[in-house]
Amino acid sequence: xxxxxxxxxxxxxxxxxxxxxxxxxxxxxxxxxxxxxxxxxxxxxxxxxxxxxxxxxxxxxxxxxxxxxxxxxxxxxxxxxxxxxxxxxxxxxxxxxxxxxxxxxxxxxxxxxxxxxxxxxxxxxxxxxxxxxxxxxxxxxxxxxxxxxxxxxxxxxxxxxxxxxxxxxxxxxxxxxxxxxxxxxxxxxxxxxxxxxxxxxxxxxxxxxxxxxxxxxxxxxxxxxxxxxxxxxxxxxxxxxxxxxxxxxxxxxxxxxxxxxxxxxxxxxxxxxxxxxxxx
Numbered sequence: 069x070x071x072x073x074x075x076x077x078x079x080x081x082x083x084x085x086x087x088x089x090x091x092x093x094x095x096x097x098x099x100x101x102x103x104x105x106x107x108x109x110x111x112x113x114x115x116x117x118x119x120x121x122x123x124x125x126x127x128x129x130x131x132x133x134x135x136x137x138x139x140x141x142x143x144x145x146x147x148x149x150x151x152x153x154x155x156x157x158x159x160x161x162x163x164x165x166x167x168x169x170x171x172x173x174x175x176x177x178x179x180x181x182x183x184x185x186x187x188x189x190x191x192x193x194x195x196x197x198x199x200x201x202x203x204x205x206x207x208x209x210x211x212x213x214x215x216x217x218x219x220x221x222x223x224x225x226x227x228x229x230x231x232x233x234x235x236x237x238x239x240x241x242x243x244x245x246x247x248x249x250x251x252x253x254x255x256x257x258x259x260x261x262x263x264x265x266x267x268x269x270x271x272x273x274x275x276x277x278x279x280x281x282x283x284x285x286x287x288x289x290x291x292x293x294x295x296x297x298x299x300x301x302x303x304x305x306x307x308x309x310x311x312x313x314x315x316x317x318x319x320x321x322x323x324x325x326x327x328x329x330x331x332x333x334x335x336x337x338x339x340x341x342x343x344x345x346x347x348x
Contacts, residue, residue, distance in 0.1 A: 079197070088155045092117055102116070110202070130330070132307045135308075135334075150207040158185075163187075163279055166310050170309050177220045179215030239301060261343070302327075
């Protein structure tokens, strides 16, 4: 397995005692969407994690719109849904990968290797006869312990020291209009971190089929080809969530990188930080 599992793999391994399936559906504009969707129906035995309240912490002056919780809080969240250090964790949504990629990245950051994203999501799983239910499973308390990989994460100062460095690619994962500052529906300033390049996170997805999937390796290699010229890559988005599908895709093609969890919303919380509207 890479960082993905197929619906067929999940269907065939539903009885694995080490398997923990996590429903990560959410909508940035509708905070109740994930809970409503899960209560209506979910993959059998799936537990739910709330992206807003469990995989993000309280918004403060700095840290962005979805601040990364403390390691202790994250460990307690994962214990509460039954994750052990030997668990095989499979995260899913409807296929666009934002929520499950956030969980995937966090667990990788905490040192858990056996975490995967369901390619095609719940919709493709359902299409092959995978069992869907509205029953809430009973969960045991897990014994998860973290081994933090600090090389995966950077902060504002780290990014600021690397602006305009020809050996470093800073990647903005938002749509091109937001990158240029032509459209900004959420944040108080429009534009991007100076010298950042735009790689829209949804461009790693294949929407040509009935279901949404991550693009094949050859397509992803072509998409990220120019990044092979850099010694270091830093990925961000608006608030640290949709940077994670880019992180997942980069990991699939073996391109090392770091994620700036606070992202643009943290960057602009410092009044002295400049914002660019140039295509770079």
